[in-house]
Amino acid sequence: MxxxxxxxxxxxxxxxxxxxxxxxxxxxxxxxxxxxxxxxxxxxxxNKAGLLEYCFMHFFEQYIGKIEEAYLSIDRGAKECLKRIVSDLLHYQCENSQLASFVYREMSMDSQVVREIMSTYSLKEKYYLQKIFERGFEWQEFRPHSIPYLIIQLKGLLMMPFMNTQYMREVLYIFPNEPFFEQKYLKDLHAWIDKTLSFEGPMMKGAVIK
The missing domain is CATH 1.10.10.60 (Homeodomain-like)
Incomplete structure (x- = not known):
């Protein structure tokens, strides 16, 4: 062989x-x-279905692993933890742009494999993101907001470049597999965390908002 x-x-x-x-x-x-x-x-x-399932598992095992590893640093602050997750996931997707693009397109379909992914990896992702947002509210690092809507915004920012690679290349002339894109886009993602999600300026854990 x-x-x-x-x-x-x-x-x-x-x-x-x-x-x-x-x-x-x-x-x-x-x-x-x-x-x-x-x-x-x-x-x-x-068969081909088994190969498809392997591709999904291969992608999401590493994807969730990066979230779990970053979550270990939650006690340093919810904002820093979320920034690390965003950085690690963006880098992972850029390194595996073809796989990310295919997986995200397939996730929009209703299939047995997709339902299995939803019931395992997607729920794990939701659990960790929810915990981070809850900690951010508790420690007054993040503005109070609906957690499902925050997850929608964050997932949209992370997934869109890889779900619409043809649009990115042909219309915007942006190439998600290039290092320049990762560096530039990571700054924009961190700006969303700093300016949209977070309060203005640094705040101490337990500080009272007047």
Whole structure:
């Protein structure tokens, strides 16, 4: 069996799923691009659906792992914790822009795999973000606001560049896989946290707002 065949299959699948869509990609297409035979794909993933599930799991395991790791620093402040999460997730998505683009498009569909992701990883993400916002309110770092709406805003800011890569490139001439984009956009995300989400100026934990 070809050395690193599994990695080659995953790379080929991500590229083809992203450019042609899941339904527009065949197992033979993936095998040809990965330079393996279809039996090798069956050996590792059973079928195309198994490969799709692997791509989802691969993406969200690392995605949630970055949130969980950053959450360990919550006692240093909710704002700093959220900034670290935003920075880590943006970097992860930029490094894996094709995978992020494909996964986010597929997440808009109603399928068994998507429902499974929603019931596990999406709920974990909601739990951690909710805890951070609640701490930010308690410590008076963040302006009081509806947590679901804050999550909508934050998720929208993080996901949009990767959900609409064609629009980004062809209309705005912005390329999410380039280092310049990550540096510039991270400043904008931090500005949203500092100026929209947070109170003006630094505040001490437990300070009373008059």
């Amino acid at each position: 070809k050395k690193n065949a599994k990695e080659a299959i995953v790379r080929a699948a991500i590229s083809l799923f992203n450019s042609n869509g899941y339904s527009g990609t065949s197992v033979r297409d993936i095998a040809n691009l990965a330079r393996v035979n279809t039996a090798t794909i069956a050996y590792y993933f059973n």
